[in-house]
Amino acid sequence: MTHRTVGHPAGLPDDPRAHVTAPSPECPVEITLAALQGRWTTLVIRELLRGDRSYSELRAALPALSDKVLSDRLAQLTRTGVVERHRRPGWPPRVHYALTPNGHRLGPVLQALWDWGTQTPLPVP
Amino acid sequence: MTHRTVGHPAGLPDDPRAHVTAPSPECPVEITLAALQGRWTTLVIRELLRGDRSYSELRAALPALSDKVLSDRLAQLTRTGVVERHRRPGWPPRVHYALTPNGHRLGPVLQALWDWGTQTPLPVP
DNA sequence: CTGAATCCCTGCCGATACTG
DNA sequence: CAGTATCGGCAGGGATTCAG
Numbered sequence: 163m164t165h166r167t168v169g170h171p172a173g174l175p176d177d178p179r180a181h182v183t184a185p186s187p188e189c190p191v192e193i194t195l196a197a198l199q200g201r202w203t204t205l206v207i208r209e210l211l212r213g214d215r216s217y218s219e220l221r222a223a224l225p226a227l228s229d230k231v232l233s234d235r236l237a238q239l240t241r242t243g244v245v246e247r248h249r250r251p252g253w254p255p256r257v258h259y260a261l262t263p264n265g266h267r268l269g270p271v272l273q274a275l276w277d278w279g280t281q282t283p284l285p286v287p
Numbered sequence: 288m289t290h291r292t293v294g295h296p297a298g299l300p301d302d303p304r305a306h307v308t309a310p311s312p313e314c315p316v317e318i319t320l321a322a323l324q325g326r327w328t329t330l331v332i333r334e335l336l337r338g339d340r341s342y343s344e345l346r347a348a349l350p351a352l353s354d355k356v357l358s359d360r361l362a363q364l365t366r367t368g369v370v371e372r373h374r375r376p377g378w379p380p381r382v383h384y385a386l387t388p389n390g391h392r393l394g395p396v397l398q399a400l401w402d403w404g405t406q407t408p409l410p411v412p
Numbered sequence: 413c414t415g416a417a418t419c420c421c422t423g424c425c426g427a428t429a430c431t432g
Numbered sequence: 433c434a435g436t437a438t439c440g441g442c443a444g445g446g447a448t449t450c451a452g
Contacts, residue, residue, distance in 0.1 A: 183330075184351045190404025191329055191397055197407070201425070204316055205308075217434055226309045228426060233435055241410045254433045255432085264407050272316055274399040279315025282322070282389050285366045326445070342414055353446060358415055379413045380452085 194271065197242040202227050204272060206235050207261070210245065211269055214260040244268065319396065322367040327352050331360050332386070332393060335370065339385040369393065 179189045186192065198204055202224065209215055209223050220232060236259060239245035244265040250256035261268075304314045311317065323329055327349065334340055334348050345357060361384060364370035369390040375381035386393075 183349050185326055185330065188409070190401045190407075193404035193407055193409065194400040195323065195329070197403075198320065201310055204320070205310065221434095224308055228428095229435065230427085230437090231425060234425085236435095243407055243410060255435090257434065264403075267403055267406065271399045271403050274396045275319040276315045278322075278389075278392055278396050279318035281392065282315075282318055282368055284313070284318065285368060353448095354415070355417090355447080356445060359445080361415095380415090382414065 197239070197244055197268075198271075200235060200238065202231055203235055203238070206232070206239065207244065207265070207268055207272070210259060210261045210265065211272075214258050217257050217259070220259065239265070322364070322369055322393075323396075325360060325363065327356055328360055328363070329397060331357070331364065332369065332390070332397070335384060335386045335390065336394060336397075339383050342382050342384070345384070364390070 179186070182189060187196070198207075205224055205227075206220065209220055215223070217232070217236075220236075221227065221229075224232070236245060236247070240247060243262055246260050246262050248258045248260065250258070304311070307314060312321070323332075330349055330352075331345065334345055340348070342357070342361075345361075346352065346354075349357070361370060361372070365372060368387055371385050371387050373383045373385065375383070
C-alpha cells in the first residue's frame with residue numbers, strides 16, 4: 163500500500179509510491195502482500211523453504227489442503243515469481259517445485275511477520 | 288501460518304507453531320497477517336506512523352476510503368492492539384488515533400514488505 | 413464530527429467429480 | 433501422479449443512510 167514507513171532505510175530517497183492515497187498494485191508493500199495472500203500460501207512457502215517438494219509431497223505435508231487450492235496456490239506463486247515448476251518427462255509424471263531466488267528472500271519477510279506476531283497478545287474476540 | 292522459516296534467529300528454539308499443517312489463528316505469522324489484512328489497512332497504518340491523526344484527518348488523507356471501511360479498519364486495528372483511540376470530551380466530538388508501541392513495531396515489518404516488493408518484478412498478468 | 417446499520421455484489425475457498 | 437471443471441456458501445468491502 164505505498165509506504166515510506168520509517169525514515170528511508172532502504173527505499174528510494176523519495177519514491178512516489180510512498181505517498182499514494184489509495185490502494186495501488188504498484189506499491190511494493192502491496193506486491194508483497196499480494197504474493198503472500200490467500201489461505202495456505204505461507205504454509206506452502208514454509209514447506210518449500212525447507213527444500214524442493216513434489217506435488218504429492220506438498221499434499222502429504224499439508225493433508226487438509228485440497229487439490230484445487232494447492233494448484234491455485236502453486237500457480238499464484240509461480241505467477242508472482244516466488245516458485246518455479248520443473249517437469250520431469252516420462253511416466254508417471256513428476257513435477258518438482260522450488261523457490262526462486264526471490265522466493266528465498268521471503269525468508270526474512272516471514273521472519274519479521276513471525277517476530278511481530280510473537281510479541282503481540284492475541285486480540286480479545 | 289505457523290512457520291519456523293529459516294534457522295531459528297529469533298523464534299523460540301522449537302516452537303510447535305512452526306510445524307502446524309493447517310492454517311491456525313495462533314501462528315505468529317497469521318497473527319501479523321491478520322492485523323495487516325484488508326484493503327486500506329496498511330495505508331491507515333502508514334498515516335499513523337507519521338503521527339497521530341483524527342478521524343477527519345484520516346478521511347482527508349485517504350479521500351477514496353469510505354466511512355464504513357475506515358471505521359471497520361480502525362476497529363480492527365484497535366482490536367489487534369495496533370491502534371489506540373483517544374476521545375476528547377466536549378463539542379464537537381474529537382477523536383484521535385495513535386499507534387500503540389506494538390503498532391510502532393510494525394514499521395520494520397512494513398519495511399521488510401516494501402523491500403521485497405521493490406526487488407520483485409511485477410507479475411505478467 | 414464520528415461513527416454504526418443496512419443492502420448488495422463480488423471473489424475466495426472448500427467439496428466433489430473428472431482427465432492426460 | 434498431477435492436476436482441471438464445476439458448483440455453492442460465505443465473508444469482504446463499497447454506497448448509502450441513519451444516529452450520538
